[in-house]
Amino acid sequence: MKFSGCIFSILLTFTLYLNGAPAAAAELSGETEACLACHALVTPGIVGDWHASYHYKSSPAEGLSKRRSSRRISAEQVPEPLADTAVGCAECHMMNADKHSDSFEHNGFTIHTVVSPSDCATCHPTEVTEFADNLMAEAYANLMHNPTYAGLIESTNGKHEFTGQGISFHGSDPVTDADSCISCHGTDVKVVGVETRETMMGEMDFPQLSNWPNTGVGRLNPDGSKGSCSSCHMRHQFSIEVARKPYTCAQCHKGPDVPAYKVYAVSMHGNIQKSVDKNWDYKAVPWTIGKDFTAPTCATCHASEIIDENGELLAKRTHRFNDRLPWRIFGIPYAHPHPIAADTSDIVNQAGLHFPTELTGEPVPKFLISPAEMEKRQGAMEAVCAGCHSDQWIKGHFARLDTSIETTNHMTLQATKILAQAWEEGLAAGIPQGQNPTNEAIELKWVEQWLFFGNSTRFATAMGGADYGVFADGRWYQAKNLQEMYDYLKFLRATKAAEK
Numbered sequence: 001m002k003f004s005g006c007i008f009s010i011l012l013t014f015t016l017y018l019n020g021a022p023a024a025a026a027e028l029s030g031e032t033e034a035c036l037a038c039h040a041l042v043t044p045g046i047v048g049d050w051h052a053s054y055h056y057k058s059s060p061a062e063g064l065s066k067r068r069s070s071r072r073i074s075a076e077q078v079p080e081p082l083a084d085t086a087v088g089c090a091e092c093h094m095m096n097a098d099k100h101s102d103s104f105e106h107n108g109f110t111i112h113t114v115v116s117p118s119d120c121a122t123c124h125p126t127e128v129t130e131f132a133d134n135l136m137a138e139a140y141a142n143l144m145h146n147p148t149y150a151g152l153i154e155s156t157n158g159k160h161e162f163t164g165q166g167i168s169f170h171g172s173d174p175v176t177d178a179d180s181c182i183s184c185h186g187t188d189v190k191v192v193g194v195e196t197r198e199t200m201m202g203e204m205d206f207p208q209l210s211n212w213p214n215t216g217v218g219r220l221n222p223d224g225s226k227g228s229c230s231s232c233h234m235r236h237q238f239s240i241e242v243a244r245k246p247y248t249c250a251q252c253h254k255g256p257d258v259p260a261y262k263v264y265a266v267s268m269h270g271n272i273q274k275s276v277d278k279n280w281d282y283k284a285v286p287w288t289i290g291k292d293f294t295a296p297t298c299a300t301c302h303a304s305e306i307i308d309e310n311g312e313l314l315a316k317r318t319h320r321f322n323d324r325l326p327w328r329i330f331g332i333p334y335a336h337p338h339p340i341a342a343d344t345s346d347i348v349n350q351a352g353l354h355f356p357t358e359l360t361g362e363p364v365p366k367f368l369i370s371p372a373e374m375e376k377r378q379g380a381m382e383a384v385c386a387g388c389h390s391d392q393w394i395k396g397h398f399a400r401l402d403t404s405i406e407t408t409n410h411m412t413l414q415a416t417k418i419l420a421q422a423w424e425e426g427l428a429a430g431i432p433q434g435q436n437p438t439n440e441a442i443e444l445k446w447v448e449q450w451l452f453f454g455n456s457t458r459f460a461t462a463m464g465g466a467d468y469g470v471f472a473d474g475r476w477y478q479a480k481n482l483q484e485m486y487d488y489l490k491f492l493r494a495t496k497a498a499e500k
C-alpha cells in the first residue's frame with residue numbers, strides 16, 4: 001500500500017481510539033492493536049460493535065476461570081498466546097491461516113475475511129461439533145445436491161418465457177439463486193481472483209469472494225468448513241442475547257412455507273415475550289426459568305440450557321437443533337420422523353425420488369430415526385415445558401400435534417392422488433414423464449397444498465397461533481385448494497376432449 005499521507009491519520013486515529021475506547025478487562029495483543037490503529041478509522045462500526053462483546057471484555061483464561069455452569073467457552077484449554085489476551089481482530093481473522101484459501105497479505109499480516117466455524121472451534125468446540133450435526137449446517141447440499149428439489153428452484157427463480165404456445169422454462173442463474181433460496185440456506189463462497197482496490201488508506205489487494213456477502217446457515221466456506229455462526233450471533237458482538245431473541249430466527253423462519261416465527265409471534269408465548277421481556281435477563285448463563293424469563297422463546301424450546309432456582313438442570317444446551325425434535329413437521333411433501341443424518345440429499349425412496357417419504361406418504365424408515373429415538377427427543381422437549389406447565393397440559397398439547405400431523409398428511413395424500421391422476425391421463429407432465437413436477441398450474445396447487453397449507457397448520461399446532469392453522473394459510477385453504485385441484489382436473493379433461 002502507499003503509506004504516504006496516511007501515517008499521520010493512522011497515528012491520530014489510534015490516539016483517538018485509545019482515548020475513546022471503553023476499558024478492556026483483558027489485554028490486547030500487539031497484532032490486534034495494529035488492526036485497531038487503522039480500523040478505528042476504516043470501519044468504526046465494527047470496532048464499536050466489538051467493544052460491546054464478551055470477546056473484548058475477557059480473555060479465554062478468564063473465561064475458563066469461571067464456574068463450569070457459567071462458562072461461555074467449551075474448550076478445556078486454550079493454547080498460548082491466545083489464552084491471555086482479549087479475542088481481538090487478529091485472534092479471529094488470523095486463526096488457522098494455513099487452512100484458509102482466502103488468506104492474504106494485509107498490511108504486514110496474513111488474514112482472512114471469512115472467519116469460519118473451524119476458527120471459532122479453538123475456543124467453542126462443543127458448539128461447532130454439535131452444529132455440524134444439524135440440518136442447518138448441511139442446508140446447502142440438502143437443497144442444491146438434491147435432484148428432486150431442482151425443479152422447485154427452477155420454477156421459482158428461473159426466467160420464464162411466454163412463447164405464444166405456452167411458457168418455456170429456463171434454469172435459474174447463480175446471482176438470483178444467491179439472492180433467493182441460498183441467501184438463507186447458504187452460498188458457496190470461494191476465492192475467484194484477486195482485486196486491487198483504492199481504499200481510504202491507499203491501494204490494497206484483496207481476494208475476490210464468490211457469492212459474497214452471505215450469512216446462510218449452511219454456507220460453504222473457503223476453508224472447507226460449513227455454516228456461519230454469525231447467522232444467529234451477528235458480528236461483531238457475537239451475543240447470546242441476540243441468539244435467544246426470536247427476531248433473529250425470524251430472518252429465515254417466517255414463511256408462508258416455514259412460518260415458525262409467524263405462529264410464535266401471535267402465540268401466548270410470543271405475546272408474553274413482547275409484553276414483559278423488559279424484565280427478563282437474556283444475558284444470564286446459566287438461564288434460570290421463572291427468574292430470568294417467564295415464557296419461552298425459540299431458543300428456550302429448541303436449544304437453551306435451562307436450570308431452576310435450585311440449580312437443577314431442566315434441559316442441556318444444544319447446537320444440534322433437532323435434539324428435541326421427534327418429527328420433521330416441515331413436510332416435503334409429508335411430515336415424517338426426523339432424518340437420522342444432517343445431509344438429506346442422499347435420501348432416496350422406493351420410486352427413486354429424493355424424498356424421505358413415498359409419494360403416497362409412507363416414511364422411508366432406513367433414513368429416519370427410530371420410535372425409541374423419537375420418544376427420547378419428545379422427552380427432552382417435554383422437560384422444557386414442565387418448567388411452567390403440568391403434565392396434563394403438555395400431554396393434551398402433543399396429542400393435538402399427533403392428530404394435526406395425521407390429518408394434514410391425509411389432505412396432502414388426497415391432493416397427490418388428484419395430481420397423479422392428471423399425470424396418468426397425460427393432462428400434465430410430471431414425475432412419470434420425467435418432467436419437472438412443480439411447474440404447471442395444477443402442480444403449483446399441489447405444492448401449495450403441502451408447502452404452505454400443510455406446514456402452516458402443523459406449525460400452528462406445534463407452536464401456537466391457531467389462526468395460521470385455520471383461516472390464515474391453514475385448514476380452510478387445504479380444503480379449498482383440494483376442491484380447486486379437482487375442478488382443475490375436470491377443466492383439463494374437458495380441454496383435452498375439445499381439442500380432439
Ligand code: HEC
Nearest residue numbers: 034035038042089090093107109111112113199200201206
Ligand atoms: C494500514 C491500515 C490497516 C491495517 C494495519 C489493517 N487494516 Fe484491515 N483494512 C484496511 C483497509 C483500508 C481496508 C479496506 C476497507 C474497504 O474496503 O473499504 C481493510 C479491510 C479489511 C478487511 C476486509 C477485507 C475484504 O474482504 O474486503 C478485513 C477482514 C480486515 N481489514 C481485517 C484486518 C485485520 C484483522 C487487521 C490486523 C491483523 C487489519 N485489518 C489491519 C486497513 C488496515
Ligand code: HEC
Nearest residue numbers: 039046047050055087088089092114115214215228230235
Ligand atoms: C470472534 C471472532 C471475530 C473477531 C474478534 C473479529 N471478527 Fe471480524 N469477522 C468475523 C466473522 C465471523 C466475520 C464474517 C461474518 C460472516 O460470516 O458473514 C467477520 C467479518 C469482518 C469484516 C468484513 C465485514 C464486511 O461487512 O465486509 C471485517 C472488515 C472485519 N471482520 C474486521 C474486524 C475487525 C477490525 C475486528 C476487530 C475490531 C474484528 N473483525 C474482530 C469474526 C471476528
Ligand code: HEC
Nearest residue numbers: 054058059060063072082087119120123229233238239240
Ligand atoms: C480465542 C478464543 C475464542 C475464539 C476464537 C472465539 N471465541 Fe467466542 N468467546 C471467547 C471468550 C473468552 C468468551 C467470553 C467468556 C467469558 O467471559 O465468560 C466468548 C464468548 C462467546 C459467546 C457468548 C457471548 C455472550 O453474549 O454470552 C459467543 C456467542 C461466542 N463467543 C461466539 C463465538 C463465535 C461465533 C466465534 C467465531 C466466529 C468465536 N466466538 C470465536 C473466546 C473465543
Ligand code: HEC
Nearest residue numbers: 135142143149152153156180181184251252253258330344
Ligand atoms: C427466508 C429463508 C429461506 C429461503 C429464501 C428459502 N428457504 Fe428453504 N428452508 C428455509 C428454512 C427455515 C427451512 C427449514 C424449515 C423447517 O424446518 O421448518 C428450509 C428448508 C428447505 C428444504 C428442506 C430441505 C431438507 O431436506 O431438509 C427445502 C427442499 C427447501 N427449503 C427449498 C427451498 C427452495 C427451493 C428455495 C428457493 C426457491 C428456498 N428453500 C428458499 C428457509 C429458506
Ligand code: HEC
Nearest residue numbers: 134135136139142184185216217231248249252298321322
Ligand atoms: C440464516 C437463516 C437461518 C436462521 C437465522 C435460522 N435458521 Fe433455522 N434453519 C434454516 C434453514 C435453511 C434450515 C433448513 C435446513 C435444511 O433442512 O436443510 C433450518 C432448520 C432449522 C430447524 C430444523 C433443524 C433440524 O435439524 O431439524 C430448526 C429447529 C431451526 N432451524 C431453528 C432455528 C432457530 C431456533 C433459530 C434462531 C435461534 C434459527 N433456526 C435461525 C435457516 C435459518
Ligand code: HEC
Nearest residue numbers: 071072117120124127128131229232243285299304305317
Ligand atoms: C441457529 C442459530 C444459531 C447458530 C447458527 C449458532 N448458534 Fe450459538 N447459540 C444459539 C443460541 C439460541 C444460544 C443460546 C443457548 C442457551 O440459551 O443456552 C447460543 C449460544 C452460544 C454460545 C454461548 C454458550 C455459553 O456457554 O454461554 C456460544 C459460545 C455459541 N453459541 C457459539 C456458536 C458457534 C461457535 C456457532 C457456529 C458453529 C454457533 N454458536 C452457531 C444459536 C445459534
Ligand code: HEC
Nearest residue numbers: 249253260261264296297298301325326327328329330462
Ligand atoms: C413452546 C416451545 C416452542 C417454541 C417457543 C418454539 N418452538 Fe419450534 N417447535 C416446537 C415443537 C414442539 C415443535 C414440533 C416438534 C417436532 O417437530 O417434533 C417445533 C417445531 C419447529 C420446527 C420444525 C422442525 C422440523 O424439523 O420440522 C422449526 C423450524 C421450529 N420449531 C423453529 C422455531 C422458531 C424459529 C421459533 C421461534 C420463532 C420456535 N420454533 C418456537 C416447540 C417450540
Ligand code: HEC
Nearest residue numbers: 268269289293294295296301381384385387388389394397
Ligand atoms: C417459561 C415458561 C413456559 C415454558 C417453558 C412453556 N410455556 Fe407454555 N405457556 C406459558 C405461559 C405463562 C402461558 C400462558 C398461560 C395462561 O395464561 O393461561 C403458556 C401458554 C401455553 C399454551 C396455551 C396457548 C393457548 O393459546 O391456549 C400452550 C398450548 C402451551 N403454553 C404449551 C407449551 C408447551 C407444549 C411447552 C413446551 C414445548 C411450553 N408451553 C413451554 C409458559 C411456558
